[in-house]
Amino acid sequence: MIETQTAAPARPLKAALTLTGITAGLTIAAALVIQWLAPGMEPMQQRFIAVLALAAFAVITVAVTRRDLLTSGRLHPVLLILPLLVSLAPFAGGIKDISPQAGTTVVIGYLATGVYEELWFRGLVLNSLAQWTPVKAALVSSTLFGLTHLSNIAFGANPAITAAQVIGATCFGIGLAALRLRGVSLWPLIIIHALTDIALQVGDVTSTWRWILMIGGDIILLAYGLRILRKASPTGEDHLWPMV
Template structure:
């Protein structure tokens, strides 16, 4: 069927699958009403299933794992230290405004770390690995924009949580721009590991401070969105100078 020959459909399909298992774990934790530590373990289980399926898809695709970005960063890409500075500034913003709040029992942070490790690995595996790989068959430019749009769109499910709509829109914008930055780092370094590391750190800090999010949350996310926007533009300029984005980028 022609529908399966269009790279967009498998890209959207695997992205939805990733989101489904993450949401399923969250739903089970919510329904069972378990304690916080147990809830993170249940959600981690759902993410682990998703990650295992993603790795299976990669293996069955016939491509080497390094072609999806499971390799050390390319020296030419990692040598540009400037590309990692904005990611550091991004995480300093909420710390400077809120400070560090580690007021829970240590076991909660242990299981939270496990959960965020799995989420960071899983989402990069799918969105910057499988989704990018599907769309890169068309062109690198298509893969960069398409994977970022899909990543941002699927993060719109936060609207179901009843949060302030302005904050929800900012978070969707944050997800789109974060995806745009991370996928450009992938293209420059040919590696998923820088994105996975940042994703883990960001999620851990976000979940650790979610209890103190108040009216300042919009300010924090707004600052982060602006930083990401400037960062994404800078990365785009750097990429346009390094290669023709109309052609698929070799990841092997």
């Protein structure tokens, strides 16, 4: 059965590009403003402030324009088992010995990131492509999600690492978009997103293993997402979502 939704934009790609441009522009603007106001601030602190502002913006925007996105979908726990295992894998070696202040910053910062990016990309952007087939909508919305990570360069991120992050985020996004299209609500996706980022930061693993887990996790979610999307009709007849 497929749940119905309100009318999608008449020009899906234009709407998705506009939404992506808004969030990319706001991210870069936030970086420039923070650097101007506090030029000596650490890049991590700058990103922390920016993502809190962006999360608040995303919550307000969704609440005002598409409140139904906050309540649509269900938990679907079976579908979430593999993504949860992937997100928690860095904790297999325990937790790093970090200060309470640093730990709190990581948790709050990445929770805000999960809220912001899931509401925006698995919420508004993916919804704007609802007239398309699930596979096409997932691929395009996730590619746009990956490309927005180029804005991290504005916070001083290494360009080569950022390029790799673009690819990884695209793969990661396909997995979460597929879950959303199969009827999972946004809230579990926010938790999985946040847990993935938090675990990679505070999980007690070596740098090599962190990269292995990060790349491996993105590949697993890509394959898992494509497997889920194979159940969607290739004819586009089930373009209304989320599918349950």
